[in-house]
Amino acid sequence: MVHPGLEAIAAEEIAETLGGEVKKSGLGIVVFRLADIDRDVLNLRTTEDVFLLAWGTDELSYRAVDLERMRRWTDKDADWARLLQIHHGIRPKPKGRPTYRLVVQKSGTHAYRRVDARKALARGLTGKLPASWNHAEENAAVEIWLTIQGATAICGLRLSDRSMRHRTYKVEHFPASLRPTLAAAMVRLADLKPMQTILDPLCGAGTILAEAALATRGRHLHSVGGEGSHSLPSPWGRGVGGEGPGGWNLTLLGGDIEPRHVHFAEANLRKLASVQLSTWDARDLPLEGASVDRIICNPPFGKQLSSPGEIGPLYRALVREWDRALKKRGRVVVLVAEASEIKGAAQSAGWRQLRQVGVRILGQRAVILVYRKD
């Protein structure tokens, strides 16, 4: 499961880091196959949750007959014993009697309620889980999820836990702070290279810089031909980006106009990476011209400012300053709701747009734009 809009970026991460074969993606879901599955699957950074697929369909009729079909698919189409075996291999069984939980999510207008779908799922599971297991609403060892969206239903065994979407480093948060999976997607789009200087000039609680540090941690560099080109196919897990001769040696810079937010960023980044953080106005950065390789950032949206009219002048001033700080062929990855303002400013700066990814944030349409300074 991914944040809606990030399907293509998650599919790229799955293929590149796990060698996964992506079968289908859309509606916040990416279905993929792995030759071998191990704990590396829990190190994906752009996904909200990872499941073992039990069954799926795109052909719900919206009618009540679907309930019996869902019961039957749960009963007959999934090899629960095998799924549980894989699950225990990745998430060892806790001591004592295991607990399980059923989670059903439903969007769309169907001739049945969510609780009816839950009953159908429970009936289909009869005899599939050991009789000694108890149902638990909190901290269950095994979670079986059924997600129904319009004509699509997908049922699976959850491998991840809440730390995949919330991250353990994020000890400080404020309402406009970015979701870590979105920050990770922006970092992927920035296409980081070793020795680069990465800047988040409006860093808030530092989520983007944290994801930049984590994206390179334990990932070995492999030259793949072209000058300066590196692929990132190796598994995650060991080492620290920036350490050792084959390390990334990134310089991470961040700042914010709010001293309180800079403290949040310090707290979140303390255990992850050494980051130079400052309190500053991103329209007038204390940085040399042409000194930064990547700028990754989400400036305030209109509704976060005292007047929406401030957005145009703010974004134009930011782009002018970023253009000064950015090296030639540097990249900017920016997440905004008001795309036209930033696009106009980027055009005036002569930046080339490489990619545009639509996402929704708190119910609002937003866009991640990727630019290169040519």
Ligand SMILES: C[S@@+](CC[C@H](N)C(=O)[O-])C[C@H]1O[C@@H](n2cnc3c(N)ncnc32)[C@H](O)[C@@H]1O
């Ligand atoms: C949407 S938040 C960024 C959230 C951040 N990416 C995170 O994950 O926490 C926008 C941030 O821009 C900061 N800000 C607004 N105007 C600024 C300016 N002129 N210079 C620097 N920071 C600014 C705000 O204080 C806020 O922390």
